Amino acid sequence: MEDFSLLTPRNPNSTERIQLRRRLGRLQTMDTSIAKATSNMARLAAEKPKLANVLIRRRFVRRTERAPGDHSDRSLPPRPLRPPSTRIMSPRGAALRFYLTALFEAQVSEARADTRPVNNRSLRGTHDDTGWADLLASPARNASGNVYMNVAAKKRRQIHEALGRLHREELVALPNINAGSNKYEGFRLMDEGGAREQGPNELYRLPKAKDKDAFELPITFFTQGWVHCFEDTELAFVLMMASLGATTKEVTIEGAIRLLCYGLGRDAYEAHVMLNRLGLLEVRPAPNRYADGKIQNYGGPSDAHLHSFKLLPEGFETPAYHAVLAAIDKALDQDGDN
Template sequence: MEQQWRRATGLCSQLHAANASTGRLSTFAIRSSFFFTRFDETHTPPIVRIAATRGVNLQLYLLILFEAQCRRRYGSAGPSPLPLSSHEEALSWTSLTFSKATENAGIKVPISSRANRERQVRSALKRLADEGLIQRNVGTPPRAVMALDESGKHRKETAFYHAPDPFEHVIRLPAEFVTQGWLYLLTPAEIRFYFAFRHLEKRYLRRPGAYFSPEARTSEYFLPRDVYESHLMLHRLGLIQRVKDPRRRSDGKLVDFHSYAERGEKWPIHLFKLGDDSLLHRPAYGPVRRALLNT
């Protein structure tokens, strides 16, 4: 897996550098409509529908947006020139994708890990098209992919993807979130929480830290309990800091849970802060491996 991760991140760096005639992309911007819904809206944001625990839907869409922003800083991005597949050392949607696809050698007609990964990519592209996030089979060559606006099929008309301007509601991450492989190694749940909290803290008028109220968590960002709990791993990685609270133990559990229940009081909400973005400038593999091993 490490070898495939290194290959994919190397290709991401190559993609990042390929269109650097006007300067390399420094920040990767994602519109809030992709993961956030206002209280007066009833639909779920697209990230909820595509971020399956298994599969590469979310990873691939973010790669498509990243490629579009590397290629075009302003205006409509148009169709991507990348093919669906190529040999491993060349840029394509299959070679850029990182997954746990393995070789099926024990069957009558063996299927390589690459063929399985290509099948995952084809399936993900179909799902993204069904959600109104991309168009397939456009441009030259006709198999090309074109990004659509992050709000997806909830728009009344097809909205072609434009690179975000400085005044739009976006979150901005260092480009190294992709080129250093964090996109590949964070789970869809961790990415959902991380994007939501970057947006939430920005809404707190840049005060250091923010409280993730149950209302915001469930009605605006649609984070169920299992996705919310992904903050534990993000805290371990240093991407999110959970501020110490004397009312809670080191594992986050309340010191005197029963007294809160008996009095019918609301439990104190965690205060979180964003970690230092400089962490994202380092390769993701080492920190993630150490965090998984809890070392």
């Protein structure tokens, strides 16, 4: 098999440098929270040591049919016409991270495939038990002012907002919805396909090991903290690549499929630059295509000049936090606007 050529990431421009500095500061405020959430996930996974991958059904990340309408990178399909994974993306929200965390928790906590997991975990943990808040990293800090709100209260509000979003998309059910402030306790996972046009969604069933409709994410994606350190665009890109089989083979993605089936625009596609910097993704540059996406001597459809990608599952075995900080530092050390 032909070796991949790593694409040398282009130097960040001035706007990207501002974004990288902001991300660096945000991650640094989360260092303790990331460490605790990652440790708690590793502890849960250790109870099921034979589980090497978390299975996710493709309908979470890809529409079966292309979204109708005339869409482009400047005019993405509206959220209702995107798959669940990209419907729940947001720059600062936690819905996507929380749902992935819930899939991880269900598969490390339950033993039998094709069963519906029961959520006996409370939102707020105790001294003896791990709660959902203990599995979610957050930049929350104690805040004083007219109304004091501590970190625990902020994380609780963040989880409530995430569960509210997931409930609207029919990705979780709320059996205690009439229980006032406790309405989010005991939430139940629903099928990855989310809201259906034909009728209500069903409760989630654990996938079978040989489920042809599911793809794998390495367990280390969770136990080494990558789920906490990635931006939503990077999470979505990894999910897209994994669903295409990029953990075992080289793949390409046509622009129309990326837009109309995965609901991902150019910004999310550009996530491959950071993933390449992190050593998680090999990129074979398309002939005549520059690192910024422009095509040399362009004369025809851009899908004739596609980059090829391959995920590197062993890369997820590296602790995420320090790897991401190092990659950002290295990018900021490069000359800008080149």
